Every structure is written in structure tokens, then in C-alpha cells.
Amino acid sequence: MFMVRLKFASISHNFSTVAAKHRRVPSKYKSLAIGKAQQAITDYLHTTRSLSYTHAEQIASNASVSIRSLILKLDFSVPTFSKSLRKHLSYHPINEFEFFFESIGIDYSEVSEFLPEKKFFFSEDRTVLDAACALSGFGFPWNKLGKLYKEERLVFVQSPGELESRLLKFKDIGFSTVAVIGTCLAIPRALCGGGELGSEIRCLFVKLKRLFDEFDSQHLFEENVDSWLAVSRKIRIFYDLGCENEEMWELMGRNKSLFLEYSEEALVKKAKYFCRFGVRKEDVALLILRNPAIMNFDLEKPVISVTGMLKHFGLRQDEVDAVAQKYPYVLGRNKLKNLPYVLRAIDLHERIFDILKNGNHQLLASYSVMDPDEDLDREYQEGLEELQNLRTKTHNIQKLDFLHEIGFGENGMAMKVLQHVHGTAVELQDRFQILLNSGIIFSKICLLIRSAPKILNQKPHSIQDKLRFLCGEMGDSLDYLEVFPAYLCFDLENRISPRFRFHKWLVEKGLSEKSYSIASIVATSEKAFIARLYGIHPAIPKHWFERFANRKTRATVILN
Secondary structure, three states, rough: OOOHHHHHHHHHHHHHHHHHOOOOOHHHHHHHHHHHHHHHHHHHHHHHHHHHHHHHHHHHOHHHHHHHHHHHHOOOOOHHHHHHHHHHHHHHHOHHHHHHHHOOOOOHHHHEEEEEOOOHHHHHHHHHHHHHHHHHHOOOOHHHHHHHHHHHHHHHHHOHHHHHHHHHHHHHHOOOOOHHHHHHHHHHHOOOOHHHHHHHHHHHHHHHHHHHHHOOOHHOOOOOOOHHHHHHHHHHHHHHHOOOOOHHHEEEEEEEHHHHOOOOHHHHHHHHHHHOOOOOOOHHHHHHHHHHHHOOOOOOEEEHHHHHHHHHHOOOOOHHHHHHHHHHHHHEEEEEHHHHHHHOOOOOOOHHHHHHHHHOOHHHHHHOOOOOOOOOOHHHHHHHHHOOOOOOHHHHHHHHHHHHHOOOOOOOHHHHHHOOOOOOOOHHHHHHHHHHOOOOOHHHHHHHHHHHHHHOOOHHHHHHHHHHHOOOOOOOOOHHHOOOOHHHOOHHHHHHHHHHHHHOOOHHOOOOOOOOOOOHHHHHOOOHHHHHHHHHHHHHHHHHHHHOHHHHHHHHHHHO
């Protein structure tokens, strides 16, 4: 009864805001209107659509926005409102899937993404509804089924019999009903598949049972779904990092405090931090489980001197000097939260992670900048002061923060790069990620940005197209970007492609004995390019304009 009142209060709150705007239902009758609308939908689904009364009521009581929308379509009158609802539903059937998906816990703003195409009634396809009813019958909270659906839709294509059989097998392992529900909500794929996946899931539940026994579940868990869900979600963090590692399961059993004292958010935050080192996820899980004290380290706020931190990790002076010479853009200060990417920017991430993993994790907590003036860069400080006076201060600071995040230190080089990159910090991150996903090593991307900052001004699809052209039609490798990073700054359609294809045609026809580099073909100015063609043969420029150059190129030459 208490939960029903909470749901009702929530609907009333949502309704009051919109209803006040439309002035359709007097405030003192809003609860009455909601109750009657819920009852009308319940009766409609039960009597007209043959749903069980229980499931019809679940849909009606958990679809607050859809209920509100229905109410606002009608004029309200206390004596006739119930009749008006029934009449409206007779002539205007609802989209039953819309009510259903909202009721299982999917936010109304997302519901449209899940609606089946050209289907409005359960009678057209009961598969999803039947699966939901089976899960609800086992004990799954109706309004939490959306968690399952959003992550593993395959759960809802199974028959009720298949689902029931799978759930009972989990109980046979020794789990209570609420434990099965909480665990499956945390790990939805547990309800999917047979064969190898089925064996993997059974193995997972056996390990979980052993782990929960080590936790002494009678004291750790309250016997309710939310308690089991909360702990299972924390365990899933490590499961996703390295589910096949036996040592990981043993360490989890010995570190019950990790799951009692720290929130899921805190565990996720630490895991993401160390995953940014670019090492195996399994090693990240083992680092945290072997050294749970890491959870208390502040890895966000401390400021570091990059060279000071490298010495702190044990690098010799000559090694630090070599880093400074090859990767000068990382020098100066940065924040500890950016350390993983700083180390990837200088190709020392694996080495330092191994140091941390092999019993030296406390190095992260024991470092501090000793001198207030240590590694302060005057050019950077002056540039920062100038940014503070700009109208676009916030926009530029966000872009500068992005540069620091990918390894650029607080130095003059970072300020110079900042002057040339355009777009929001989010857009810059997306473009950087495209380069990383293409297979270019992190440190090489940073070197490319240092040499040709405008690389980051290219749209993601443009970057992808140019890389495909370089490795495909040009037959070169991504390593060529180290020679000619500005390649990515030129227009593919108007510059790179037509010039390369024309050069290839000249060579194939025996008209050019000299084979020019990609940089020479692309970067040469238009006038110099035409002069080069004329030097091969006076008639060749005419052929270039007629067959290869596009209109934009021709117009540029005419205007010049």
C-alpha cells in the first residue's frame, strides 16, 4: 500500500505541473482524475485486451506520463469523467506498447526508441508482454523490467517456459528467489542463450554462490531485491573487467569491505581511472582487489609536476631528459586525474602501471609538489591570464582542459595548440577518439596534434574518409602521418583525391618519370602544381582541368 501511494504521489506531482498550465483539471480534483484514468486503462486492458487484471493494473499504475497525456485530451467534469474516459477509449484506442514500455521503467522520453514498427496492440505481438508477465510472475518488480529490456532485449524474445526453466536452474544452485532476481537485474545476460553462453552463465552463478557464501550472505544482505541488486552491480564491475580470472574471484571473497564500504559509483570511478592506462582490464581489477587501500586515494584534485612525478616513479635523470626532448608538450604541471593519459602520451603507461601493480601503488598517494614555483611555465600563466579576460573564457578553458586531459602539460605549446583548434571540448574529444579508434598509437596522435593542431578541426567522418583513402587507394600506412601530419587538414574531394588520381594517371601513361611523394602531391600550392604539370607538357594542365579538377579548383585558379 505504501508503494502504491508513492507511485500515486509521483504521478500527482507530474500531473499538477502540466495540468496547471492547461487548466483542464482543478487542483483539488487532480488525484481523482488520475485514479479514474488508471482505473479506466486497467479495465480497458483487462476486459478489451484480455490481460490479467494484475498485469493491466501494473501497466496503468506505472505509466504516469501516458496517463497524464490521456487526461489532458479530455475536458474534466466530476460526474462524467469516468464515462468520458470509457467513451474516448472506445473510439481512440491507445498505443498499448507505449503504456507498457513506460510502465516497465523506461523513461517516457526514450519510449519511442523501443516501440515496434506499425504495431499498436498486444494482439499483434504478445512476445514482449508474455516475457514480462513471466518475469513478473517469478517476482521481478514490474517497473524494473525496463533495465533488462534496455540492456538485453533477447531476454524478451524467449517464451515464458524458457525463462521459468532458466530461473529455476539458478534456484537449484542454491539462490533464493530475491537473490536470483537481484543478480539477473544486475547481469541481464544471465537470462540469455544456451550452449557455450549457457555454460558460462551457469559457471558464473556457481562462482557467485561461492562468493556470497564467503560474504556470509545472511548478514550482508537484507532479503529484498534492492539489496541483492546493489551488491550484484558492484560485483559486476569486476566481472566485466575479467570474468575468467580465478584469482579475481578469490580476492573478491577476501575483500568484503570493498562491497560494503564503497558505493558502486566510487568503484566505477576508480576502475575507469586505471583503465585509462590502456592496459588489460583484468590487470585493473587485480590492482584494485589486491590493493583496496587505493579506494581511499584522491586521484582527482592533486596537482603534479610531470618531471617530478616521473622521478617519483623511479626514472633516472637521463630518462626524464629523453622524455623532455621527445615529448616536450607534456612538460609543466598537470592534474593527477590526467596522469594515465600523460603517461600514454609519452609511451610509459605500461611501465608505470607495472610499478603500481607490483606493490608500489602507494606512490600515487605519496607524491606532492614540493616547491610552489616548481614547473610553473611563465608563457602558460600569461596565456591563462589572457583567457580569463575573454568573453569566450569558459569555452576556451574547456578546450584547454581537454588538451591537459590527453597529456598536454601547462606549457606554452598547449597554449599555441589552443589557438589553432576549433570546436567544443566534446567535439575535440570525438575527433581525437576517431584517430585513436583507427589504430594510431596515443602518443603518436599527440605528436601529430603538436605538429599540425588543425587535425582536430576536421569532422569525424572526414577524418575516417581520409584515413581510408590513405591506406586504401594510396596504399600507404598510418605511419605516413608522422611524415606528413598535415595530410589530414586538406580537403579529400577537392584536393587529395583528384591530385593523387591525376598523378597516378600520369605515371601509368608514362607521361611523368618522377614519382612524387604524397606530401608533394597534396601540399604544393595550386599555382605551383599547375606549373609542375606545364613543365611535364604544355597540354597537360588542360587535361587536368577537363578531366580531373573539380569546379571549385577551376574557379580558384581562374580567380587567382
